[in-house]
Amino acid sequence: EVQLQQSGPEVGRPGSSVKISCKASGYTFTDYVMNWVKQSPGQGLEWIGWIDPEYGSTDYAEKFKKKATLTADTSSNTAYIQLSSLTSEDTATYFCARSRITTWVMDAWGQGASVTVSS
Amino acid sequence: DIQMTQSPASLSASLGETISIECRASEDIYSNLAWYQQKSGKSPQLLIYAANRLQDGVPSRFSGSGSGTQYSLKISGMQPEDEGDYFCLQGSKFPFTFGSGTKLEIK
Numbered sequence: 001e002v003q004l005q006q007s008g009p010e011v012g013r014p015g016s017s018v019k020i021s022c023k024a025s026g027y028t029f030t031d032y033v034m035n036w037v038k039q040s041p042g043q044g045l046e047w048i049g050w051i052d053p054e055y056g057s058t059d060y061a062e063k064f065k066k067k068a069t070l071t072a073d074t075s076s077n078t079a080y081i082q083l084s085s086l087t088s089e090d091t092a093t094y095f096c097a098r099s100r101i102t103t104w105v106m107d108a109w110g111q112g113a114s115v116t117v118s119s
Numbered sequence: 120d121i122q123m124t125q126s127p128a129s130l131s132a133s134l135g136e137t138i139s140i141e142c143r144a145s146e147d148i149y150s151n152l153a154w155y156q157q158k159s160g161k162s163p164q165l166l167i168y169a170a171n172r173l174q175d176g177v178p179s180r181f182s183g184s185g186s187g188t189q190y191s192l193k194i195s196g197m198q199p200e201d202e203g204d205y206f207c208l209q210g211s212k213f214p215f216t217f218g219s220g221t222k223l224e225i226k
Contacts, residue, residue: 011217037217044206044217044219045206045217045220046217047214047215047216047217049214056151056213059213061213061214061215062214063214093160095163097162097163103168104151104210104215105153105165105168105169105210106153106165106208107165107168107174108164108165109162109163109164110162111161111162
């Protein structure tokens, strides 16, 4: 069974950073890219970017290039997203979702990780 | 960026009713469109990909159609478990972009 298990809720102070993990199981980690998606009440769903775990190559939406850093560890089948210089606009739920690099379709999602920015 | 305009924003349907949700892209996305269902507090579940291909395990009452810039999701015979939020996603060009969502409720 394919599973994407994300880390728990995070609270960060304005200006700080948080790092969320997404541990994959039930499939070959390097056969899929990992997408990251932001969901917030005000902005709906936004694609942040993706990482190819085999090569470490990434693509980001322009809006998130200075906000998010995507990494992956093939030894532990885990993908990460780090969000930096937190502001209230970063308060949201963040999902990881896998897709085959050849089809882009996100066919399995993590359960989501909430980030709250508060002083 | 490609804009995805989704309608309606909300919909109330009776059990057994057939409903449709629409997504219009700001440019041709060549059927690179997927539909998802999201229930409250849960992660999105893939229903349809490539505009009209049913994901494995999804009931056949769900169907997708469209081409170019106009796409639709149809539910033929509303069931209680179909309540939730639905949204479209285009994968034709970076950045991938989502529709604003449709909240579907039982009347």
